[in-house]
Amino acid sequence: MEIIDEIKNKFGSKIKKFEEKNPRRFYIDVLPTDIVEIAKVLFDDFSLRFIIATGIDRRDGLEILYHFSEDKTGKIVSVRVLITNKEKPEIDTISKVIKGAEWIEREMWELLGINFKGHPNLKHLLLRDDWPEKNYPLRQGQGEGRK
Amino acid sequence: MNSKPRTVIPIGPYHPLQEEAEFFKLYVEGEKVVDMDIELGYNHRGIEKLSESLHWDQSAFLVERICGICSTSHPFAYVNAVEDLAGIEISLRAKYIRSVIGELERLHSHLLWLGLAGHFIGYNTVWMWSWKYRESVNDMFEFITGNRQHYAMMKIGGVRRDIEKKDIPQIEKMCDDLLPVVDMFKGAVMDDPVIHARTKGVGILPREVAIDYCVVGPTARASGVDIDVRRDDPQNSAYNLVDWNVIVLQNGDVFDKAAIRILEMYESIKIIRGCLECLKKEPEGNFDLNVKEIPEGEGIGHYEAPRGEVYHYVRSDGTNRPVRHKIRAPSYVNVPSNQYAVKGYTISDAALVLAAVDPCYCCTERVAVIDKEKNRKIMNGFDLIKLSQQKTEELKKKL
Numbered sequence: 351m352e353i354i355d356e357i358k359n360k361f362g363s364k365i366k367k368f369e370e371k372n373p374r375r376f377y378i379d380v381l382p383t384d385i386v387e388i389a390k391v392l393f394d395d396f397s398l399r400f401i402i403a404t405g406i407d408r409r410d411g412l413e414i415l416y417h418f419s420e421d422k423t424g425k426i427v428s429v430r431v432l433i434t435n436k437e438k439p440e441i442d443t444i445s446k447v448i449k450g451a452e453w454i455e456r457e458m459w460e461l462l463g464i465n466f467k468g469h470p471n472l473k474h475l476l477l478r479d480d481w482p483e484k485n486y487p488l489r490q491g492q493g494e495g496r497k
Numbered sequence: 498m499n500s501k502p503r504t505v506i507p508i509g510p511y512h513p514l515q516e517e518a519e520f521f522k523l524y525v526e527g528e529k530v531v532d533m534d535i536e537l538g539y540n541h542r543g544i545e546k547l548s549e550s551l552h553w554d555q556s557a558f559l560v561e562r563i564c565g566i567c568s569t570s571h572p573f574a575y576v577n578a579v580e581d582l583a584g585i586e587i588s589l590r591a592k593y594i595r596s597v598i599g600e601l602e603r604l605h606s607h608l609l610w611l612g613l614a615g616h617f618i619g620y621n622t623v624w625m626w627s628w629k630y631r632e633s634v635n636d637m638f639e640f641i642t643g644n645r646q647h648y649a650m651m652k653i654g655g656v657r658r659d660i661e662k663k664d665i666p667q668i669e670k671m672c673d674d675l676l677p678v679v680d681m682f683k684g685a686v687m688d689d690p691v692i693h694a695r696t697k698g699v700g701i702l703p704r705e706v707a708i709d710y711c712v713v714g715p716t717a718r719a720s721g722v723d724i725d726v727r728r729d730d731p732q733n734s735a736y737n738l739v740d741w742n743v744i745v746l747q748n749g750d751v752f753d754k755a756a757i758r759i760l761e762m763y764e765s766i767k768i769i770r771g772c773l774e775c776l777k778k779e780p781e782g783n784f785d786l787n788v789k790e791i792p793e794g795e796g797i798g799h800y801e802a803p804r805g806e807v808y809h810y811v812r813s814d815g816t817n818r819p820v821r822h823k824i825r826a827p828s829y830v831n832v833p834s835n836q837y838a839v840k841g842y843t844i845s846d847a848a849l850v851l852a853a854v855d856p857c858y859c860c861t862e863r864v865a866v867i868d869k870e871k872n873r874k875i876m877n878g879f880d881l882i883k884l885s886q887q888k889t890e891e892l893k894k895k896l
Contacts, residue, residue: 374730375581375797399724400711401799402830404810404823417797417810421723424730426797450711450830476541487546 570802582796619886654786700850714805739771
C-alpha cells in the first residue's frame, strides 16, 4: 500500500486537511496537540526520515511545517500545524522522539519565539547569548524583509 | 559527575575560509574524549531573511554564496523548489547540463576532502597530489562556465549556459585523465596498512544512531543507510536517465567514510560520461524556458550535495519575492552526530573524526588546548595536527 494511504488510514479524523500537490509532495494539516504522536508514528512505525522543520510567521498565527521524507520512493510528506496564540506560542517538542530535531527547535525558538515544551536544551543556537528578549528576527516586520 | 579532572578543548570557532563556523568543545579526561558540545552561529548571515527581500532570480545568486565548495548544490535545490512550486518541467538538454555541473562539483569537493584528510593523518603527498588533480576539475569549470567557483549555471527554468558539441571532447578527456588518478588514490587508501590502523574502527556511527540523528549523504551511506536524493527523487535533473550506482558501506567508521567518497568519484565520472553522450544527441540551444511569473503556492526542492542532502522550501504569494525560504544544509544534521562519534576516542583521533563528516577542516586549524586551572593556552591547531601526524609516525614504526 502507498505510504500516503497508510498515513490516511492511521490518523483518520486527526487529519484536518489533505493536499496532494503532485505525486511526490503531500501536505497534511493537523492540530498542534497531536504533533508528537504523529511524528512518533511517522518516524518509528513508517520509518520516514525527518528532514527539517520550517517555521513561518503568518497573519493568523505561527505555522510549523515538519518535513518527512520516504527515501524509497522519494516522496515528501509535510505535516503542517498552526499555533494561533501569537502572544505566547507553545507546542510540545518532538526532539524526544527524533534526536535530529533538537537543533531546528532551538533555531525556531530563538528566531520565531516559539516555546517548545519539554525540550532538553533550549538555548541560543545561531544568535549570541545576550540577544535581546522579545526580538525575533524571522517574525514579519523585522529587518530588511517584507514589512 | 565524574570526579576525574576534565579538560575542555575548544576547537574553532572562526575561520574566514570555512563554510560554517563552528565551535566544538571537547571534554577530555587525559587523552580520552568523554563529551562534546557544539556551538555555532558565528557566521550566521541571515540568508533566509535576506532571500525574502530579493527577486526570485536574484535568490539563486544569493544561495550560491552559502557555500564556496558546494556552490552549485544550493542553487540546484533552490531552482528545483521553485520549479516544484510552479510545476515546471525543464528541457532534456538542461537536465543533462545540470547533472554534469553537479557531478564535476562532487569530484572537486571529494578531492579537496581527500587531500585534507591525508594532511591530517600526516600523508602530505596525498594532500599535494589530490589538490593538484583537483585543479583539472576547476579548470574544466572555468572552461564551461567562465568561473572556477560560483559557476552561476542554475536558473529557474533551465541553465544559464550551454555545453556546445565542440566543447564535449575536452570534458571527456578530463574524465579519461582523472580515472587513473582515482585508481591511484583508491590504491593509496585501501591498501595502506597505516591508514587502515588509523581509520578502521575509529569514530563509528552505528546505523540506528545515524537514523536517529537523521544524518544524510556519505555520512549516512557509510553507516549502511541507503539514501541518495539523486536516485530517490531526481526532480529536474538527469540522474534517472543515465546508468550509475549508489555506494553504501556498512561499518560507519572513518575508513568507510573515506572509501565511500573515493568510490563515489567513479560514479561521478560515469554520470558525466553518460550525460555527455546524451548531450551529443540533443539539439543545441534548447536549454532555458525563460520563466517570468512565479504563481502562488509552495514548493520543495532537494539535491544531493557532496556532503549530503541540501533542502530548500519556498512559499510564494504570487508576487516577485518569496514569502518564506527555508534552507537546510547537510552539515546541519551531520555535525550533531559527532557528539556520538567522538566519544571514547583520543584527541588525536578527534581531529580525524570531526573531519570525516566533511564539515570544515579549517576549524581544526584553530584548535587551542587550554589548561582549565591556569586558563592558559598550551596547544594550538598546528600542535593538534602534529599530534595526529605523530600517531601515524608511531604506527608506521610499529608495522
